[in-house]
Amino acid sequence: MPRTADAIIIGAGVMGASLAFHLTRAGMQRVTVLDKRGLCGGMTAKSGALVRMHYTNEPEARMAFAALRYFQHWKDIVGGHCGFTQTGFIMTVTPDNAERLRHNVAMLQAIGVNTSVITPQELRELQPLAQVDDLTVAAYEPESGYADPIATTTAFMQAALRQGATLRERVEVTAIRNAGGRVVGVDTTDGLFEAPIVVVMAGPWSDRVLRTGDIDFPLTPQRAQVAFYRRPPELARGHMVFIDGALGAYFRPHGDALSLIGVGLWKPEPRPDPDAYNETNDPDFITAAQARAARRLPSLRLAEYARGHAGIYDVSPDTRAILDRAPGIDGLYMAAGFSGTGFKISPAVGACMAELITQGRATFVDITPFRFSRFQEQQPIRGAHEYVLPADFGHRI
Numbered sequence: 001m002p003r004t005a006d007a008i009i010i011g012a013g014v015m016g017a018s019l020a021f022h023l024t025r026a027g028m029q030r031v032t033v034l035d036k037r038g039l040c041g042g043m044t045a046k047s048g049a050l051v052r053m054h055y056t057n058e059p060e061a062r063m064a065f066a067a068l069r070y071f072q073h074w075k076d077i078v079g080g081h082c083g084f085t086q087t088g089f090i091m092t093v094t095p096d097n098a099e100r101l102r103h104n105v106a107m108l109q110a111i112g113v114n115t116s117v118i119t120p121q122e123l124r125e126l127q128p129l130a131q132v133d134d135l136t137v138a139a140y141e142p143e144s145g146y147a148d149p150i151a152t153t154t155a156f157m158q159a160a161l162r163q164g165a166t167l168r169e170r171v172e173v174t175a176i177r178n179a180g181g182r183v184v185g186v187d188t189t190d191g192l193f194e195a196p197i198v199v200v201m202a203g204p205w206s207d208r209v210l211r212t213g214d215i216d217f218p219l220t221p222q223r224a225q226v227a228f229y230r231r232p233p234e235l236a237r238g239h240m241v242f243i244d245g246a247l248g249a250y251f252r253p254h255g256d257a258l259s260l261i262g263v264g265l266w267k268p269e270p271r272p273d274p275d276a277y278n279e280t281n282d283p284d285f286i287t288a289a290q291a292r293a294a295r296r297l298p299s300l301r302l303a304e305y306a307r308g309h310a311g312i313y314d315v316s317p318d319t320r321a322i323l324d325r326a327p328g329i330d331g332l333y334m335a336a337g338f339s340g341t342g343f344k345i346s347p348a349v350g351a352c353m354a355e356l357i358t359q360g361r362a363t364f365v366d367i368t369p370f371r372f373s374r375f376q377e378q379q380p381i382r383g384a385h386e387y388v389l390p391a392d393f394g395h396r397i
């Protein structure tokens, strides 16, 4: 197994796999991915994996829009399958947010997203069993849906391996090594690996990894839960994907029989350790999540709990990702802080980071708004018309 590479990627989640695919596709010969657990051993496997474009800020919307093409044409672009299921997507907001929603839909339309503002009656036509009395408007995206996060990551990695990448599982990076202001490799539980380029894509562990290179990466870990319920016969044919801002829940079908329901931040909790936290559902979460979703789709009241889990969001100060070079160490890059919204943009993150590394700048999508220095510059990513919602999703929409 080679111990010298052109680039080392720390983390074999969906981001690391996407970057390995894009770097090798760009012709980089020796790309080594290291993971202390294994492929998809982190938060990607826990993802709700909603694929939607509705954001209140343009930079993230552009990333999501660019990534949609991958999900739609996965076989041609990456190979294998990603489990993308086009269901249509609905964003609801409380009536006091209706004007904001109109502005946001106009912003999304201007960048090319297929979306429209719909009335409650139109929502009922699209989703016949929906209860819509509390709504004045909603946003609709016919092309959105959800994907399979494990299949997506596996397909990215298999393509990267075919293109020459190496995956080393159960190898933990213990320190980033640099000499004279340049990265030279990483120390691991399996010895030294050398490379002139190192990319930290370690999910909620990214701040710990970067601290070994004396970089203070501002991440707050937050525990978030999702639960799966057996759909009752009335919903046997499935339903659309919802981010129900009005009710404080998101939900989507999960294959033929289940629905996934999440609520983002459930209750204030002490700072979790991503290596040791309660990975199961809180009993009161199971009933509360179901009750919220059932206010929109009343048939879900009859759904039976099947299983569920908790994961950790890696939350930056503005809840948006940091995609950049690391300050002060040439050759060191970082992509983390995705909170609960990274999966859907992962194809674009890999494409943009590969361009940043190989060409010095990303053109697939402009990632300068995601720069590390934005917090110091008091330039956080903010939407012009952010919603003021009754529930906290753990990240801004």
Ligand SMILES: Cc1cc2nc3c(=O)[nH]c(=O)nc-3n(C[C@H](O)[C@H](O)[C@H](O)COP(=O)(O)OP(=O)(O)OC[C@H]3O[C@@H](n4cnc5c(N)ncnc54)[C@H](O)[C@@H]3O)c2cc1C
Pocket: 010, 011, 012, 013, 014, 015, 016, 034, 035, 036, 037, 038, 039, 040, 041, 042, 043, 044, 045, 046, 047, 048, 049, 050, 051, 171, 172, 173, 174, 201, 202, 203, 204, 205, 206, 209, 224, 225, 226, 310, 311, 312, 313, 335, 336, 338, 339, 340, 341, 342, 343, 344, 345
């Ligand atoms: C409950 C939940 C629901 C979500 N729902 C959605 C959604 O609906 N839509 C959406 O777009 N996004 C969603 N997300 C967010 C999305 O899943 C994440 O943004 C994305 O999966 C992050 O991928 P990653 O590769 O950055 O991190 P991870 O998948 O966490 O991968 C990081 C990897 O780094 C490895 N690692 C860590 N430290 C080291 C080390 N020292 N040495 C070597 N390896 C190391 C870990 O083992 C891990 O495999 C959700 C997240 C959660 C938790």
